[in-house]
Amino acid sequence: MVMGEERLRTHVTGTEYRRTVAPIVAVKLRGIAHIETDSTLGPEPQWKILNRNHALDRADGGGKARVFLDAASPQLYEGARLIGKISSRALPLRDLRGWGSPLIVYSPGQPAFHLVASVEDRGRGRFLPPLFRGQTDIWIRWRAPMALGKDHALLVWNDMAQHPQRIGLNRIATHQDGLIWKVPAAGPMTAMAVAYKGARIASYWVTDRIVNALKRGSSSGLFALLRWLKVPVLNASFREPMKQAVIRLPVEFVNGWLNDSELQYSLSHRQAEQGLDAVIREVFWNYVERNETNMEKLAKAFRGSHMAAGHRDEWEAFRSSIELLSEMCPSLAYGLAKTKARGEKSRKCIRIAVAAMVRQPENTDVPQLRNQLAASCRECASIIGLSPPALEAGALAFQRRLNNGPSSDYSYVEWNLRRLGETSRGREFLAASLLLSLLDRS
Numbered sequence: 001m002v003m004g005e006e007r008l009r010t011h012v013t014g015t016e017y018r019r020t021v022a023p024i025v026a027v028k029l030r031g032i033a034h035i036e037t038d039s040t041l042g043p044e045p046q047w048k049i050l051n052r053n054h055a056l057d058r059a060d061g062g063g064k065a066r067v068f069l070d071a072a073s074p075q076l077y078e079g080a081r082l083i084g085k086i087s088s089r090a091l092p093l094r095d096l097r098g099w100g101s102p103l104i105v106y107s108p109g110q111p112a113f114h115l116v117a118s119v120e121d122r123g124r125g126r127f128l129p130p131l132f133r134g135q136t137d138i139w140i141r142w143r144a145p146m147a148l149g150k151d152h153a154l155l156v157w158n159d160m161a162q163h164p165q166r167i168g169l170n171r172i173a174t175h176q177d178g179l180i181w182k183v184p185a186a187g188p189m190t191a192m193a194v195a196y197k198g199a200r201i202a203s204y205w206v207t208d209r210i211v212n213a214l215k216r217g218s219s220s221g222l223f224a225l226l227r228w229l230k231v232p233v234l235n236a237s238f239r240e241p242m243k244q245a246v247i248r249l250p251v252e253f254v255n256g257w258l259n260d261s262e263l264q265y266s267l268s269h270r271q272a273e274q275g276l277d278a279v280i281r282e283v284f285w286n287y288v289e290r291n292e293t294n295m296e297k298l299a300k301a302f303r304g305s306h307m308a309a310g311h312r313d314e315w316e317a318f319r320s321s322i323e324l325l326s327e328m329c330p331s332l333a334y335g336l337a338k339t340k341a342r343g344e345k346s347r348k349c350i351r352i353a354v355a356a357m358v359r360q361p362e363n364t365d366v367p368q369l370r371n372q373l374a375a376s377c378r379e380c381a382s383i384i385g386l387s388p389p390a391l392e393a394g395a396l397a398f399q400r401r402l403n404n405g406p407s408s409d410y411s412y413v414e415w416n417l418r419r420l421g422e423t424s425r426g427r428e429f430l431a432a433s434l435l436l437s438l439l440d441r442s
Contacts, residue, residue: 097275100232223256
């Protein structure tokens with residue numbers, strides 16, 4: 001958007017003279033534009049300026065975006081994940097994840113600025129949903145011509161707890177060489193999608209109905225469908241209902257989100273899908289489970305089939321689980337260790353896990369681990385632009401938050417810790433810091 005302070009000087013040419021006054025233009029632009037259509041389909045690309053209160057459609061990674069800013073040394077974040085420094089070059093939308101996090105600009109010493117409310121991914125086509133409670137036809141406009149074939153399937157969910165309708169391919173009319181599909185009315189709906197060989201290529205959902213499904217009674221099957229549909233579960237509409245559903249049924253969420261076998265109706269998740277771990281960190285970041293049995297079940301859900309191979313005793317499984325959970329979310333590793341931190345065997349397992357996180361031999365003692373953690377603190381502080389004492393204080397505030405609940409000192413540093421938690425080294429540092437404090441107390 002134009003922020004003002006525009007100025008213009010003139011260029012004057014006469015018969016016997018020519019005078020040029022270099023224009024001084026100060027136009028403050030702050031916003032984002034993206035390519036509306038594929039540049040291969042028309043004579044030239046079409047750019048569209050986005051309202052910052054709306055969503056940016058990743059569109060299955062097709063197209064590009066361009067950011068306009070007047071800030072110094074700006075960095076672009078999708079939620080807490082660093083995308084990179086902002087430059088004059090266009091940003092490929094495939095670099096985004098599209099799970100509903102806002103697109104944020106951060107510059108040192110300045111407040112964060114939200115470019116768009118959320119980044120979403122509706123796939124390769126746009127749905128024009130039916131009107132009058134599903135009594136009108138559905139239209140799908142593809143970003144490139146899509147020839148209808150036997151491997152396509154169009155599914156409509158009237159209720160997320162029920163089987164979807166499958167619209168017969170002979171009932172779908174195509175226009176403009178497959179650029180537009182016309183689908184007959186299917187009644188009131190909660191979601192619909194087009195699949196190709198079981199993988200989703202475009203989807204649409206009704207926000208209120210998805211929220212009601214989360215509130216009414218979630219299941220691993222529902223979480224699997226939300227992933228398959230690419231519902232933006234981290235945007236402002238879904239974030240809190242999603243978190244509440246996960247708190248009620250954490251094991252079902254992990255099974256549905258990560259276990260491909262929970263997806264029904266002959267559907268399949270796309271290979272190498274990005275951002276699944278970021279969703280897990282968002283919903284579990286401040287999660288605390290104090291019941292040992294429940295925490296064991298949750299750790300087992302994360303382990304999945306990884307622990308099935310080989311023969312491990314209880315304590316080897318415990319240590320491996322701590323290391324696995326620390327890679328996913330520091331609070332989960334801390335929660336598991338805290339429920340079992342009693343006795344010399346558990347302390348040894350926790351110490352060995354911390355040694356692996358700070359890249360030290362298994363027999364490293366706690367004072368040496370403390371020294372290595374201080375070095376890791378300096379490294380991680382530079383990643384997010386904090387001083388080492390500030391990061392150390394933030395890690396302590398994180399520990400107090402997990403032990404005692406919300407506090408003002410933690411809310412001040414939470415976003416910086418989340419930014420750090422989106423890096424592998426940052427997660428290792430935060431988990432090691434939490435676990436070492438646990439060893440000191442126990």
